Amino acid sequence: MLYRDLLPLPRELRKLRRASRSLSGFVLLLGLSGRTLGLGHHTVLFPENYDAEFDAVFGPAARPVPDPTLYISNPADDTVRPPGQEAWFVLVNAPRQGQVNWREPGLADRYAERLLAKLADRGLDVRDRLRFAKTITPADLQDRTGAVGGAIYGTSSNGARAAFLRPANKSVVPGLFLVGGSSHPGGGLPLVLLSAQLTAGLVGSEKHR
Secondary structure, rough: OOHHHOOOOHHHHHHHHHHEEOEEEEEEEEEEEEEOOOOOOEEEEEEOOOOHHHHHHHOOOOOOOOOOOOOEEOOOOHHHHHHHEEEEEEEEEOOOOOOOOOOOOOHHHHHHHHHHHHHHHHHOOOOHHHHEEEEEHHHHHHHHHOOHHHOOOOOOOOOHHHHOOOOEEOOOOOOOOOOOOOOOOOOOOHHHHHHHHHHHHHHHHHHOO
16 A cells, blocks of 8 residues: 555565455454353364365455355453453455455345354354444455455465565655565564564664664
8 A cells, every 4th residue: 555555666666566465354243142161262163175265265256255264263351341241353264355346235244144154053153142243344454454455464475485575664765664464574463563573673773873
């Protein structure tokens, strides 16, 4: 977004135009009454056909994944949930906005119902415990962050040289730094934290110049 909408693209980063974007994600935010026995902070529920998931996301006929891997975050943190209740973050892989029109009326709600049914199929039927439900689609991610199509990892990580396509933490503008999953070293929480650490070091070095 920075080099697309606000600044001219530096010569050394023109290869970004050729870089493919990562996939996106579809999120369910669920407020549930009661507690789920035996459910940890992080849970991943895999489908029977893992290859079919990526065919749906990356294939020529991209579509919401019919039977996706379900990631559930259920934090044991009373600051994010009322006593005796749960706050779930559920994430599934999804094609980017543009590959699928996530703004189509009713699509997000229909897909949310499908994901709740898939949770039930895998032993976690929470439909009768729902107190709150909200969806975040790839279109929402694009609108909120400026990431093309809602690509949650910036450029794709495919290939041995993919990391070198990411913009550096120090921009071409003095005093302007880049941090996060779309810049060096990449997406995912551990790398985003590393990006913040690297950028903090650069900011500190700038102060002494």
